[in-house]
Amino acid sequence: MRHHGTDGVRAGRRALQAIAGRWQSTSNAKKSAAVSRVRGTRDLLPDELEQHISVVRTLQDAVQRYGFRQIQTPLLEYTDLFCCSLGDGSDIVMKEMYTFEDNSGKSVTLRPEGTAGVVRALVSNSLMYSLPQKLSYTGSMFRYERPQRGRYREFQQFGAEYIGSAGPSVDVEVIAMAADALAALGIKENIRLEMNSLGDTESRARYRVALENYFEQYKCELSTDSQNRLERGSVLRILDSKSESDQQIVAEAPQLDQYLSEDAAARFDMVVGGLEALGIDYRLNSRLVRGLVILSCYAGLRIELLTNAFVEKNDDGSSGIAVLAGGCYDSLVDTLGGPATSCIGWAAGLDRLCLLRNQPSIGPSTISVCSALMVTVECAL
Structure with missing residues (x-):
């Protein structure tokens, strides 16, 4: 009985140690996540x-x-x-x-x-x-x-x-x-x-008309964002598009200095x-x-x-x-x-x-x- 009791105590201790280990690992993981730097920021040491x-x-x-x-x-x-x-x-x-x-x-x-x-x-x-x-x-x-x-x-x-x-x-x-x-x-x-x-103001008004006429020809080929910009009258913002397909069209668009x-x-x-x-x-x-x-x-x-x-x-x-x-x-x-x-x-x-x-x-x-x-x-x- 005494021998079995000792084994039981040892087994219990091992179980408690395993639980404590898992808790510690989980706790460390949570701590690690909690103190991580937000992506896109940095520390100035x-x-x-x-x-x-x-x-x-x-x-x-x-x-x-x-x-x-x-x-x-x-x-x-x-x-x-x-x-x-x-x-x-x-x-x-x-x-x-x-x-x-x-x-x-x-x-x-x-x-x-x-x-x-x-x-x-x-x-x-x-x-x-x-x-x-x-x-x-x-x-x-x-x-x-x-x-x-x-x-x-x-x-x-x-x-x-x-x-x-x-x-x-x-x-x-x-x-x-x-x-x-x-x-x-x-x-x-x-x-x-x-x-x-x-x-x-005069220059940009003339340029805006030229861009609207130009992009209207390629409306179906523009990205969804640029199509929406064209419909809203925000045609100048198409020039700032990061879409690869848009950039190919923008490359051939009229240039501002032609309308100053x-x-x-x-x-x-x-x-x-x-x-x-x-x-x-x-x-x-x-x-x-x-x-x-x-x-x-x-x-x-x-x-x-x-x-x-x-x-x-x-x-x-x-x-x-x-x-x-x-x-x-x-x-x-x-x-x-x-x-x-x-x-x-x-x-x-x-x-x-x-x-x-x-x-x-x-x-x-x-x-x-x-x-x-x-x-x-x-x-x-």
């Missing part, structure tokens, strides 16, 4: 954070020399703000925003970009009657995109907005500031400036002349629409500074990846309840700039420091 802070300080110093001051806006905004600024039919609003209802039942969104929040802050705080305003910002933005090198669902951005001033001299100044900012980082990658003009009004063409020519006077290299890209999600607000100049350091080809077949992009926008302020105001701005991806700093040098940048020549250009234009 001390060394990385120091580099990140250094990049931000360098950019802030560069734009401060042009009279820009810092502003901070909330990560969280009412969803209506981005529906107004980006367009409620845009891919960002429909597919990429982190949107939810708060406890009061109001729809709120983690900001997918910084411009709308800055303009909203100026309108909300009655600062639109004290212009111009030169403002810079930095912080996290959120978009549900496919993560890859240099692209995250939470990404860090530095931006600059020149609110309430317009003209080719301002356009050149803002491009020069972007060139100064990137040159100050000591980046030696093969960065190139691409730009075009989105024209004025005389005024729009003259202004763009003056910008080109200003850049040449400053010695800033550029490349004209008449199809520079990728990433434009507020075409109804954008007008005139559009710029991108790109590099091939990360990828040779993007998902849409284009070459290079943008580290900085921006342009003029003339109707966002009044869309958000302020007076009609011309603006221009750009935003740079901090994650990508930090990656660039870690890349081995492949030659001198095609941008250069040029602020010392600004007075001459201002007078010339």
